[in-house]
Amino acid sequence: MKLREPETPPSEGRQRLAAHATNCDACRNEPLPLDRLAARLNASRVDIDSTNLSRRALARLQPELERRALAAAWPRMLRGLLLSLLPLPLVVAFDAYFLNIVYGLVSALLPATLAAYLVVSYGALLVLLFALTYSAIPLLVMRSGRPLSTIDSQLATVL
């Protein structure tokens, strides 16, 4: 749709006036002062500072926009969390396998108790890192105002 704010009467408007004068019985009997009518309508120039109007509208709409952004962020966050949880079983299985190998190697060199202590400590560190990583995902998603598709692709890259 083409919207315009003409400074001069649009030609179509003039044609319409002329067509009306031709088809209307009353106007045929007494010709319309078409030019005067067009000029009078055209004089209705609007003096509004539209930019200021928009600025004030934007300020008034700010709380509503924030509500919308928050409402839109929740599904995005849940989706981000779900996506990030998808590879978790595989990662846990790989880490368990890795820790088992490390324990085998370390226990061959050190006493079993010390080896167990080291491997459990390392395992605990891994769990802590996992917890930190996963707790950061909601924060990252909530803070991001970018479209969901961007976040999905970024998560896919990270994971």
Place this chain on the structure above:
Amino acid sequence: MATDEELVSHVGHGDESALRELLRRYERPLSHFIHRSTAGRDVEDLYQETWLRVVRHATRFDRTKRFSTWLFQIAVNLCRDWHRRAPPEPIDVLPDTPSRDESARVDAAIDAQRLLARLPEPQREVVILRYYHDLTEEETARILDCPKGTVKSRLHHALAQLATLGRPAGSESS
């Protein structure tokens, strides 16, 4: 460049920059439409209310339709509600301190606004959308949610009435 329809879907998710762009694109036609529909009264309130409804219902916007049609439908409905609420008052849209150079143009503008204000509301809507915004009959019909034939007949009657109103006082009765 993003289309209006893409922008409005971002607005539904609270995207301020998308709303700013829509405001920039439509601030003139929309504010002028409201100004002409209400003879310059409560323009800011109606303008803000129109955009508030856009933001609130952006997620429900049917992207197969044109945003501009939807926007003007909202504005038309708000102006109709406004006309039902507010009784007509004399039009006093003079600036606070009009300069001497401007006074003739302001007089002419008031004169034109008086002409428009004396039209029945449905006819005034058609004249504003068809004449000032140069929309097609189909687009006007979609915005006003009426058949194309109704737009034609309203325009015909509006022009006849404007012609009568536009004649000098002495010849009005003839």
